[in-house]
Amino acid sequence: MAMNILVTGGAGFIGSNFVHYMLKAHPDYNLIDLDLLTYAGNLHNFDDIKNESHHIFIHGDIRNAQLVDYLFKTYDFDAVVNFAAESHVDRSILHPEIFVQTNVEGTVNLLQTARKYGIKKYLQVSTDEVYGSLGKEGYFNEESPLAPNSPYSASKAAADLETRAFYETYGLNINITRTSNNYGPYQFPEKLIPLMVTNGMTGGNLPIYGDGENIRDWLYVEDHGRAIDLVLHQGKPGEIYNVGGHNEKTNNQIVDLIVENLGLSKDRIKYVKDRLGHDRRYAIDPSKIKRELGWEPTIMFDKGIIKTIDWYKEHEDWWKPLKSKAALK
Template sequence: MNVLITGGAGFIGSHFIHHILGKYENYHVVNVDRLTYASNLSNVAKFEHHPHYTFIKSNIENKDLMNHIVKSYNIDIIVNFAAETHVDRSIHDSSIFVKTNVLGTQTLLNVALENNIRKFIQISTDEVYGALGDHGYFTETTPLSPKNPYSASKASADHLVLAYHSTYGIPVNITRCSNNYGPHQFPEKLIPKLILNTLKEKKLPIYGDGKNVRDWIHVSDHCVAIDLIIHQGKSGEIFNIGSHNERSNLEIAEFIIEKLGKSKDLITYVQDRLGHDHRYAIDAAKITEDLNWKPHITFEKGIEDTIQWYVKNKDWLKGN
């Protein structure tokens, strides 16, 4: 099996490469990444000389090159992790989000269509659903209602993927996962930012009152779910992936401070983000019932391991 992974030097994509090459001896991975600020080749450095791994620097909007890659490596499956993902950046300037997340996905879909790809996996996000109140969960049939430019761009890409499936018959799946955490995540994201600031005894900026709630899943559990969807997911289906580990931003900050033995005085409340969704929570019953998936890493164990990874890998943090 030859797998094209876009965005494979990023956080989730690199973990997925570790998962695939660690599990399957007869799979070849082609990693295409533009190496933006949030990508880091050190995340996949151990595979630099691996006989079943190839890295190519490119952006996914380059159709000629993407087409050449798919043909040259006889790609069977495309897994599209490549995306601009930071909400704050999308609020400041949404143009790159539309270019990468929407037009880039369209380019990959056209390449998949022209080359009769066996399956196209779109890695999306629970943010496309919008916000929840204090009760209830997102299901795969929840109407999309994105509230910021980032989530709107991902929702647009999802619609394109489903349209190409309906119109052209491309075999596809869409995954919508809750917030990921784990080692080597770029420190603009909440958990690594809180860990690093706490280690340096710098202020921990918390939006609004800190009561915004997210469901957190360890990236390794997410990768196992994607693997199952590639091999067992029925074409055209959407799968929500979550852990039922709901925590407020304030709870996360307090947990990290406690584990590192620092003062809660580091917590600083800042002006709330524009269009800040109150709560996300995933109902993962479908993937549990259809594919027999469930998360195995508890939040307490996962976050402790993540904290220790950042403590022990200070060289990775230089410049971040």
């Protein structure tokens, strides 16, 4: 049965990859894409689907109650998938208020409107950063306490709690997904992998925070899209699902791979002052989504990182205009 889905933040990195995935997986679905087009939103992410009739782009803010209400009334949505968020930790340290406005107030506006119109499923896309920092061993699971350490992750944790509250208080059918670090096409070049690849290609230094031994669990973005698709259709009401790749790498390991692939000198690597609130390690246990919904990653890191580097090599026209906007150069 065809669905009408509101995708918020669909012009961003993970959102646009999800749109591409869903148009292939469910060609009869209608995706109405609401995005404010802040610095990280990019309509060029849709150049290859600009004539796709099942994808409708609308420029607007999830905090705009009048606009959001109009869209719900006009398109009779079956579901909402909320990617819309300010997401860069460095920027949250400089302007935490912006993150509260978009990530918390915007989410509550969507939840209020979804409840008003009796939406069948509301899916909040979140992050493993809400759990805080891990030691050298162990994994976060869905029962781990929330302990965010940056204004960004605190705003996402608050949005998650509001989402949970709408299930407990009003009975809204919600799910929350929390993902590990994503990588792949269309990622804004302030994030680690595209920053290093694009700096490597343009002659810049490769800046690494602190000692470079911070550890992240890396997941290819298309595998994340498949997980969201499964949760959207099969997730149990009120449940949280962690989505991880079981692929831990230090920042040093990631940069070394990129240096080797691009044939660069390691002298280009420059260690810079560590950022505030920089969590040491993230790692999440995705066994619940595997057990209940049958999901597991299909693109392993050794292949995914090559696919990603090759994409940036082949799409200089996409990322070169964005370099001046990146937080780190």
